[in-house]
Amino acid sequence: MTGLCEKGADQIWKQCNDAMYAQGVTWLEEAAYAGDAEAWFFLGHCYSWGDGAVGFNEKKAYECYLRGASAGSARAVLGALRAGQYDEQMKQSARYSIEESYRQVRDAAEMGDVYAAWQMGEAVEWEDLADYMPQTESAREQCLFWYERAADGGIIPAMVKMGKCCQNGTYREKDEKEALRWANQCAASGEVWGLFQMGEHYRQEEDWEAAFQYDYAAAKQGSSRAMLYLGQMYLNGQGTERDIQAAVQALENAAARNEAESFEELGNLFYQDELVERDDEKAFYWYGKAYAAGIKEAALPLARLYLRPSDEQDTVRAEKLLREAAGIETDGQASLALGNIYRDGLNGEIDMKQAVSWYEKGASQGNPECMEILGCLYFQGEEGVDRDYAKAFEWLNRCEEAGSLQSASKLGYLYMKGEGCTADENKAKELFERAAQTECDGYALYELGFIYERKNESPEDLERAAQCYQKAIEMGNESASRRFSHFKKGLFGRWKITY
Numbered sequence: 178m179t180g181l182c183e184k185g186a187d188q189i190w191k192q193c194n195d196a197m198y199a200q201g202v203t204w205l206e207e208a209a210y211a212g213d214a215e216a217w218f219f220l221g222h223c224y225s226w227g228d229g230a231v232g233f234n235e236k237k238a239y240e241c242y243l244r245g246a247s248a249g250s251a252r253a254v255l256g257a258l259r260a261g262q263y264d265e266q267m268k269q270s271a272r273y274s275i276e277e278s279y280r281q282v283r284d285a286a287e288m289g290d291v292y293a294a295w296q297m298g299e300a301v302e303w304e305d306l307a308d309y310m311p312q313t314e315s316a317r318e319q320c321l322f323w324y325e326r327a328a329d330g331g332i333i334p335a336m337v338k339m340g341k342c343c344q345n346g347t348y349r350e351k352d353e354k355e356a357l358r359w360a361n362q363c364a365a366s367g368e369v370w371g372l373f374q375m376g377e378h379y380r381q382e383e384d385w386e387a388a389f390q391y392d393y394a395a396a397k398q399g400s401s402r403a404m405l406y407l408g409q410m411y412l413n414g415q416g417t418e419r420d421i422q423a424a425v426q427a428l429e430n431a432a433a434r435n436e437a438e439s440f441e442e443l444g445n446l447f448y449q450d451e452l453v454e455r456d457d458e459k460a461f462y463w464y465g466k467a468y469a470a471g472i473k474e475a476a477l478p479l480a481r482l483y484l485r486p487s488d489e490q491d492t493v494r495a496e497k498l499l500r501e502a503a504g505i506e507t508d509g510q511a512s513l514a515l516g517n518i519y520r521d522g523l524n525g526e527i528d529m530k531q532a533v534s535w536y537e538k539g540a541s542q543g544n545p546e547c548m549e550i551l552g553c554l555y556f557q558g559e560e561g562v563d564r565d566y567a568k569a570f571e572w573l574n575r576c577e578e579a580g581s582l583q584s585a586s587k588l589g590y591l592y593m594k595g596e597g598c599t600a601d602e603n604k605a606k607e608l609f610e611r612a613a614q615t616e617c618d619g620y621a622l623y624e625l626g627f628i629y630e631r632k633n634e635s636p637e638d639l640e641r642a643a644q645c646y647q648k649a650i651e652m653g654n655e656s657a658s659r660r661f662s663h664f665k666k667g668l669f670g671r672w673k674i675t676y
Contacts, residue, residue, distance in 0.1 A: 178292075182208040182216040186292060189219075189229040191331045193367040193398070198230045209244070217245030218252040219292075225260040238262065246271035251278035255296060259305050279309050286323060291330025298323035298335065302348075318348035328359070336363050337370050344374075364391065369398035376403060389416030396427065404431035405439045412446070421446075421453055432466075440467035441475050448478055457482060461489060468498075477502040477511050484514075484523070492523045503535075509544025512536070516547065529554075529561025540572060545581035548572045556587050570597030577608075586612035586621040593624065602628065613645070619652030626657060630674070639664075639672040 178186075181204050188201025202223065209216035221241030223229040239262045245253025247270045254271050255278050257263040263275070273281065279300075285293035300306045302320035321342060327335035340359030343352045357378060363371025376391035389410050395403035408427035411420045425446065431439035440463050446453055448460035461482045467475035480498035483491045496518055502511035512535045518524060519532035533554065539547030552572035558564025570591045576582040589608030592601045606628055612621035626645030629638045643664055649657035665675050 178215040179208050179211070179213045181211070182213045182219065185216065186219050187331075189223065190292075190295075190333060191366075193333060193369070195230055202229045202231060209241075212248070214245050214248035214250035215252055217241045217248065218250045218256050221245060221253060221256050221260070225256070225262075235260075235262070243267055243270060246273075249273070251281035252293070252296060254278035255282055255300060255305070259299060259303065275306070276309050279306050286326065289330075291327045291332055291335075294323045294330065295327035295332050295335050298327060298338070321348050328362075333363060333366050333368050336366075337368060340371065340374065364394075367394070367398070369395050369400050369403075372398060373400050373403050376406065380406065385410065385416030387416075396430070399434075401431050401434035401436040401439075404428070404434070405436045405442070408439065408442060412442070412450075421450075425453075432463075435470075437467060437470035437472055440464070440470060441472050444475060444478060448482075457485065457487070473501065473505055477506070477514075480511070480514065484518075492518065496524060503538065507542060509539030509542035509547050512539030512542070513544055513547050513550075516550065520550075527561075529559070533562060540575075543579075545576055545579055548576045548579075549581070549583055552576065553584055553587065556584075556591075566591060566597035568597070574598070583616070584612075585609070585616065586618045586624070589621065589624065613648075617652065619649040619654035619657065622646070622649035622652065623654045623657040623660070627660065630660070633674075636671050639674070643672045 185201045185204030185208060188204065189198055202220070205216045205219050205223075209220060218241070221238045223231045224234045224238035224241060227233045238260055239257070242253045242257035242260070242262055243266070246257065246267055249272045251273050254263065254267070254273055254275060257267050258275060268274075271278075282293045282296055282300075286297045298320045301310075301323065302317055304317065321339070324335045324338045324342075328339045336359050340356050340363060342348055343356035343359060345351070357374070360371045360374035360378070364375045365371075372391050372395035376388050376395055379385075379388035379391060382388075389407070392400075392403040392407045392410065396407045404427050408424045408431060410416050411424035411427060413419070425443070428439045428443050428446070432443060444460050444463035444467055447456040447463065460478070464475045464479040464482065468479055476498040480495040480502065483489060483495035483498065496515065499511045499515045499518070503515060506512070516532045516535035516539065519528040519535065521527070533551070536547045536551045536554075540551055549572070552569050554562045555565040555572065556569035569587070573582060573584060573588040573591070577585075577588060582588065585608040589605045589612060591597050592608065593605035594600065606625065609621040609625045609628070612618040613625060622645045626642040626649060629642035629645065632638045633642075643661065646657045646661035646664070650661060663674050664672050666672055
């Protein structure tokens with residue numbers, strides 16, 4: 178191998194800057210046409226496997242291997258065999274047989290030729306020479322012996338092979354520390370697998386600044402997964418300032434390479450993120466792609482978009498998606514939506530039995546809205562749902578205990594009357610006061626007025642009762658009007674009851 182040939186090979190396999198590959202190929206071509214048989218092998222390898230950014234070209238690969246083999250390159254003979262191009266013409270033209278070529282390449286590898294070691298590693302791993310080498314040398318795990326020599330000599334594909342074998346436990350036991358060492362060496366050369374693995378390492382360590390730098394570099398090298406993670410870090414402000422525009426760009430780059438998780442991230446971004454103007458059409462598009470790619474979590478938001486008034490509205494499709502989502506969810510959101518569909522008759526017919534069944538499923542998963550709706554349904558009673566104060570109390574009280582209760586006056590009523598529970602006027606009063614303040618509930622104000630009226634231990638009690646009745650009347654509560662009709666102000670401006 179001439180110096181020019183070695184220089185060209187190093188330019189392609191010992192560095193990762195795409196812009197420099199063309200020069201490496203040019204040097205190999207110059208060396209080949211100057212009579213370097215090994216340069217023909219390296220060119221053939223490029224066209225066989227797409228190295229050096231030349232693309233795949235079987236015809237050119239064959240021509241290069243044939244020229245190399247004819248000129249005395251043992252590497253070219255094994256290269257043609259590896260590429261499935263060792264035919265009768267190659268056999269007749271080559272100066273060396275396969276057996277002779279194997280011995281020459283192996284001897285060169287033993288003498289420290291790193292490219293020969295790399296070729297030996299590939300030949301052993303893929304069993305190209307299984308019929309030509311001793312059994313002790315043909316075991317596939319022996320490939321690591323040669324790959325490590327090549328990797329130590331700076332050949333980046335061999336470094337990647339060593340790292341992946343350590344990482345996955347291929348031909349050896351798993352060794353995360355050793356895999357990380359090889360990944361670090363690959364990353365130092367700008368190799369995309371190494372950059373991504375180092376980013377993964379620092380993500381696990383929650384060193385977001387380091388993770389961002391590695392993922393940024395890996396994304397520049399074309400890693401779709403790194404593009405996804407880069408978009409997420411831009412989105413969450415991890416390792417960098419939050420940048421929605423950069424996040425969208427990174428996620429769209431990942432999506433263009435069919436990184437399925439980026440579809441869902443983009444859907445979430447346009448549908449849920451408060452810092453991005455909501456765009457249902459874009460969200461619908463990305464959730465649809467995510468669902469089609471097998472991301473079942475996209476079924477719920479996609480169903481919600483099918484329910485909205487639009488050209489895509491399809492309640493039947495929405496119901497199907499929601500049933501699928503309900504089978505995998507843990508928070509009851511799909512069950513809530515299905516309950517609403519049957520309660521409101523969105524698919525043409527109200528079915529309270531089905532609605533209650535779905536609300537109960539969601540409530541059993543801890544969904545506070547399902548709990549409250551059930552409580553209200555059992556409290557009020559309506560067609561298809563019998564009034565049941567015990568069940569109403571069960572669900573409304575669970576909402577209260579969870580801190581999510583919105584219908585405080587209903588639970589207050591149950592405590593006041595002792596329906597479904599032990600009567601507790603103090604708890605009822607607490608709930609009525611909350612409902613009066615947060616829910617603008619006229620009934621709650623009426624009940625508060627009645628509590629103060631019955632208490633009537635001081636003039637202040639009647640003052641409070643009158644104030645509650647007056648506010649309740651403003652909200653249209655007729656019971657408050659009837660009670661307040663018996664209130665009159667005395668000579669000194671104090672309220673009194675006239676009956």
